């Protein structure tokens with residue numbers, strides 16, 4: 126039996142003016158590429174709310190000294206972080222990636238090139254390309270994926286799932302890339318955070334190494350001290366979500 130909504134759609138299309146026939150696929154296509162428009166199965170936005178842990182996640186690196194300074198701030202406060210790395214930067218700064226791993230932080234996949242997915246790209250190879258870049262650089266493949274600009278299509282969801290990765294989003298985001306005042310940035314992060322939060326910050330910008338992240342680096346000790354004061358410990362995503370941070374086998 127044909128569902129009512131499908132019958133109605135066909136009926137509408139048969140009666141439609143040609144302009145509508147063009148408009149409908151455009152609107153549906155737009156829904157596929159609109160940020161957050163399509164959550165096929167959804168991504169993870171936070172961990173358990175009843176434990177004193179949070180995850181600080183850093184997107185868009187590797188970014189040389191800025192990345193290492195963020196890591197150092199975490200270490201100085203007894204914390205660990207998760208870095209959603211743009212794959213192409215692994216080839217530019219492999220030593221930074223290896224230092225992060227060696228110092229106890231988790232690496233995650235933030236695509237190979239930081240391109241927004243196209244609704245007309247059914248392959249979405251960027252996930253697998255980045256996984257190979259991780260394998261070459263650190264010998265392991267991340268289990269967590271976050272799309273550039275948080276944008277997903279039906280195709281990209283399929284590619285992510287096929288590769289065996291899990292989408293992890295966030296519940297605290299304060300446009301840190303625009304921040305000009307470290308104290309204010311720290312205050313806004315701490316205002317939004319609660320037990321189990323996944324905080325989105327940026328140690329880089331769009332996967333272009335060399336971007337100035339001084340404000341974030343200055344804010345890090347304030348954020349970490351604020352968390353400490355509230356009894357919240359920053360842990361890696363695999364600890365927060367209690368699931369492996371790397372795949373057993375690379376895809």
Ligand SMILES: [Zn+2]
Pocket residue numbers: 184185235239272273274331
């Ligand atoms: Zn990004």
